[in-house]
Amino acid sequence: MLLKTVSQKTLGFSFLLVFLFFIMCASVVYGYTDTSWSTAKEAFTNFNGSNEHIILQSVRLPRSLIAACVGASLAVAGVLMQTLTKNPLASPGTFGINAGAGLSVVAAATLFSVGSLQAYTWLSFLGAAVAAIGVYCAGSFGREGLTPMKLTLAGAAIAALFSSLTQGLLVIDETALEQVLFWLAGSVQGRKLETLAGILPYLVIGWIISLLLASRLNLLSMGDDVAKSLGLRVGAIKIIAALCVILLAGGAVAIAGPVGFIGIVIPHVTRAAVGIDHRWVMPYSALLGAILLVAADILARYVIMPQEIPVGVMTAIIGTPFFIYIARKGFNAK
Template identity: 50%
Template sequence: MLTSLLARTSGALLCLTFFVVAMASSLVFGNIPVSLDMLIASCLDYDPGSLEHLVIRTERFSRTVTALIVGAGLAIAGVLMQTLTRNPLASPGILGVNAGAMFFVVVGATLFSLTSPSELVWAAFTGAATAAFLVYFLGQEAGRGISPVRTVLAGVAVTALFVSFAQGLLILNQNRFESILFWLAGSVSGRELATIVPLLPGFGLALLVALLLSRQLNLLGLDDEVIRGLGLRVGQIRLLVGLTVIVLAGTSVAMAGLIGFVGLIVPHMARGIFGTDHRWLLPMSAILGATLLLAADTVARMIIPPQEVPVGVMTALLGTPLFLYLARQVRQLS
């Protein structure tokens, strides 16, 4: 773990370097290879007659932006959930928040013919809030408050419930299956930049709120009586954090579907490097989350060309071993 300011600053610069490399790789690699010179030329002197320029501008740029936003959003949502619940296993994917958002997206798309992310995001917010309430209610243990083990079990049950409902709804509506399939698997492809832009103000506001709450988040690990003694309103802070998680997770699902484990992996990576101070943990989690999803998507499109593996499959392959390890650690401590 980096402790001094100089070490943390150096670590942050190194993470930023990896982020830039991952973003450049996302724009360069694919079924149609593009050189760095061609990439720079497409930005400075766009030629609509060039196939490479067209691919970069119309497909890869929006794909890269989507992966960047979704990765950062899920990572910060994971940090907030782990801090809020004091549970190292908490994340939007594990606790069913993503699954709830995804189910309501499927409902909106199949029953109400909603198509663009700016329309579906409201359904995603509703689903994320519903799932969060269910998990919070089911995770309560009489006389002891929220139980980490019960919360995870509740999250698994809620996830299975909403995913089953979504699959059943799609079976009954075969005509919409192809257009909704990528939400079930998780994918950052096929998003037009014009459909992403309307989501950015709300997403940016949620990120800003999370960063502004960094000092208060550092205190949430203390007992509630101690926090109140410091003059903070615990209930209001937790409500604001919960709403921020719903916005971040809901927007991510509306943009890219069911991508799991980013919110679980990245907070532990960032915490292991930069410590538990949320003034460092939140921004560095955003950078690492964006880097991870960009790298996973780049690898996913190169494994079995010209076919692409959904990026949700790649994050599951990375996250499942870590989840099992963390679950074992929690069980030993309980």
């Protein structure tokens, strides 16, 4: 644990908050269209209708805000899932929740020609819920009941199933393929503030409830029996936390598609920095998740410029080695 005292953690949190603001500003400034910090300042203080000012206000600012919100949501969802399942590999991506949300949106677009954001939102939540229930049920089969290994295998199976069904639907409808292919890779490009405004209330609810659950999650992490002996209503807490995961992961997928690895990487980095107290893990994870996705989005603009790669590809490049490390460390210890 790098930060041990309350003052150190408070100072670290303040630093991350300032750094997040700085990197979001950098996200607004840097990209294919050459702009400067002074141009960005003028775009918001003395708008003149120029092409650069329009890009800064209507393209890059929404992109920066959406990346920060999606990154924070996926990171907090990862913390909740790892605590609930006691599985170091748990995340919306590895447990098929992102894939379930993505499948529901693609199915609606291909089979029923649904195109409204509000419909996508509710369909994402529905798909995320179906995937979460499916993984839990599949991982509970057998004499040993629910175990981290069985949950991981069940999550991989559900993710593979839903991804295959998604690809099958896209093969049937080539028009829908053109519309959602970039979205399926995970991207915040081309999103508008109206898109975020429609999803943000659900994300905020998920963030607030997750923070309120922090002290109870500390008890839950000690084991169900210990938590029950201390008066915790374990079943109710798990249901509420699961609903938060569905809100956060479903909302994030509705905006940006199934962005992976944020939910795995960030909780482990946060615990290494501030320990296992969820009262610190939750807010730190939210900030670090936002920073990581905004930074990944900036890098995604420059790798093959003038073209861009989806930010989901960048998070996969960053997260895959970490996933392998956690998998070896987590399961070798058992």
